[in-house]
Amino acid sequence: MYLDKVILLLIMKWVKIAIELPQEDFVKLIKLEGKKICLVKHQQKFYAMQNTCPHAGGILSGGWCKSRNIVCPIHRYEYNLETGKGAEGQRDYIDVYPVEEKADGIYVGLKESLWERFFS
Secondary structure, rough: HHHHHHHEEEEEEEOOOOOOOOOOOOEEEEOOOOOEEEEEEEEOOOEEEEEEOOOOEEEEEEEEEEEOOEEOOOOEEEEOOOOEOOOOOOEOOOOOOOOOEEOOEEEEEOOOOHHHHHHH
């Protein structure tokens, strides 16, 4: 498991969020590298995840947070902010992306293909 995380970090591209973010908690759609990301600030911590609910295609950035979960606005499916795992009985998940707060801003880690890494 540890080796998987090290390998993932080696092929991670860190992208700075270049927009002004509210001080209070929020659920918001952002675009990074052409990808739609649902960015959440919940209890003063940032989370990033795919923006589309796998259940029925709902837009997660139109949802809300409840008990450390993002809630889809269509059918109220819930996904853990840290792991992406669906609530009990759902048997599904969403992709989550690592987030780092640095002195100069907030960064989201996006997977980078080895081709891009070595040949761009």
